[in-house]
Amino acid sequence: MKEYKKIRILGTSDLYFVYKLLKVMRNPKTKFDGKEFAKKGEDYLFNYVDKNLGGVDESRRNFLKGLVFGVAAATVIGIIPGLRVLVPPVQSVTGFPKTILLTASGTPLKASQIPVNSPITMVFEYPLSGEPNFLINLGDASGKPVEIPPTTVTIPQTGKTYQFPGGVGPNKSIVAYSAVCQHLGCTPPYIHFYPPQYTTPSQVTAAEPNELSAAALIAARSAHIPAVIHCDCHGSTYDPYHGASVLTGPTVRPLPAVILEWDSSNDYLYALGAVGVATYPEGSNGVPSQDPREDLDESQFGSPVGTSSKISEINTFGSS
């Protein structure tokens, strides 16, 4: 590089440099140390010039540093509300929504078109997605719809009771219960409705998920009901005619019921809320809350179903 260097005579900028250098050398804060210079020689001089003149002097540099740290601090302060990105959104609804039930094709479900004692399980999600409920049109052994009167349901685990409002629809025969077994949380197809033609001794030897335990059968006979809701996981049995109260264990809680409303003018069905225990028992002791609204702020990470929910059909018994 040396070969390209121009030869220069002292210019104004050099004089200015000398003036500045002398000023800095006299300044007590940045005093030129003669002893150091004698010891280290050239290196000290160059470093000294570089630090105090070539670059930017210490206080100016610190002031700038302060400003840059200020921008950095503003950045950190700005990011703080953004940390909410780490908080998982808890899907909750403040209250139970009024939700119209739709058929699988999306049209409103007509109550009078729900088959009585249907072997095909009808399920709808409410109040959050991922929370299935049975929709059943109950009939007697001959397949005629029966009126389901309001009943008082007992929770065996706590001995407390609650009021089941009864069936709705043209024959007051339509009921809806949570399809999550209160024993260990099995969902359809393992838990489903056994209509009268399947609440028979021949089901005792049927394959999963259609097996019916002998105990369930005996309990149904002694309660004088033609059909049951039975869970094939561990054999819990519920009485759909009396608010899904417990017929056989191992469950110690009835299925919560969904409160339905029937609009007689257009035959539509709406879900309004729930009654009974909470679908998901709180706490490690498994003692249920008596308030179904507990489910709404429980974080199950489903999203609210909103104002409509579609029925899906699960055919456990097959075409036979």
Place this chain on the structure above:
Amino acid sequence: MSNKKKFSISDWLNERLRLDKLPFFRTPDYMYNAATWLGALVAAAFFWQAITGLILLMYYDAGNAYNSTISIINDVPYGSVLLFSHLYGAFAMILLVYTHMFYNYFRGAYKRPRELIWILGIILLLLTLGTAFYGYSAIGDVLAVSALDVGSGILSGIGLGSLVPVAFGDYAAGNFSRIIGLHVALAALIFLFFALHFFLAEQQGMMPPRSVRPKAPAIYAEEEEKNFNPWWPRNFVYMLSLIFMTWGWILIISNSLAYLSHYPVYLDPFLNPRPAPSPTSPAAATITAYPPWFFLFFFKMADFISSFPALVAVGAIPLIWLLITPFIDRSDELHPLKRKVFTGVGILMITYMIQLTIWGAIAPAKPATPEEITLVFLPPAIIVAVALPFIKPKEDIRAQNRGLGGNMQFTYLAMASIFLLSAVLMFPSPTLLGIVTSLVLLTGIAAYSDKVFPTMKAAGTSAEKATTINVSLERKKKLAEVIIAILFAMSVIIAFNMWTVPPKGFYSNLFGIDLGLIFLMLGTAISLYHYVVYKK
């Protein structure tokens, strides 16, 4: 010094971490410019991807890919800020990887002794594109599923159908575990190869400009390197400014696009940060499937190369070329105009890729006639083949050293790109695009490959420089200081504004724009600080 005992964070850290003894390349003053630091820009984009990607991973549900993507946008606080900037961070990384690669291709940086760094770089390009493919597919929308269908089709088409379950899993049944798994695994591989690539580059040192080392092997002698700046603190400061500026632009662009509407449909692959409809929704039937823009060139090629083995073979040609370049270009010449075959092929690679990408966007899945294909591919080849032999490298370095600003090259390329973009918007024709692109690249290389770094002369010792106090530089530094103070005031205002933006819904992307602006300000403030403190 009389104030030797004064406490300084920098000295405190240095004493404990031995930062000035890090085995990193000592950097000469004339290397503090964006072109030399393109690799750092790629790394900055990659770090942004790692940060946002790991947060997204906490919300992504491989069994429910589409719904969880939509839920990230709508339900997670600032989820759309996160997701859109992850998408455009990937786009930025791909663009920067290509820029970094071609910059070093034209400079001959792959020559001795940097052949292995180059090959690691090509592997990183492939890993980046692979990760991007899986990331794009993880969205689970109708476009993702069609991209996966095409991927499976290509694998089956070249006789590797048995690998489809290995590469993509059971995505058709809605299980995206393998897609997201391989996305993360490939990203981890990028990190591994990046570490190797980086440390090798630091060991060889950055490649000196041709005015310092005109011939390969272009490395600094050890005694020479001793005079340069140690990594701590100057490179650290400069690196921080580049990282924050990169993050700032990624955030600003991605979140602004959330508010952009009314643009031509064919720009959708570039400008729309939102997912397409779900593959199971009725709207999916009305969607013309297109791949992500960085695979549009390949997609367009499929329109006139119908057999999959042939398509893969043609696609592999540029890749093989890039891999073997260090071993066939064995001269010690670094000047692009003294390696005309390689320069010409490089220009054509860029031109064809841009052409095919735009062509794929304006005429997706439309068969091309032989005449059209000729009109697209022949003119750039003729232009390069005819013009390149006539452009002579200018031998005398001193004669070239006229006052071109340090960033002229970038200004030129940026202006040319804007011109190109507007030309394409007005006359979307791949033929015209090919002619203009090849001409821009040719003139760019002809005019600027001889440019000498303006600070090159200042390679002496620091004392020599200190003897001249540049008055106009002092004035510029004063201005820089004023700007830093203004940036501080503005950043405080923006920081407070960020507290008022709602975390969900339409306005939430304003948070992303704010965050981008504040990062950009921080990067700029650090860069100006670097200028004031170190510029000589």
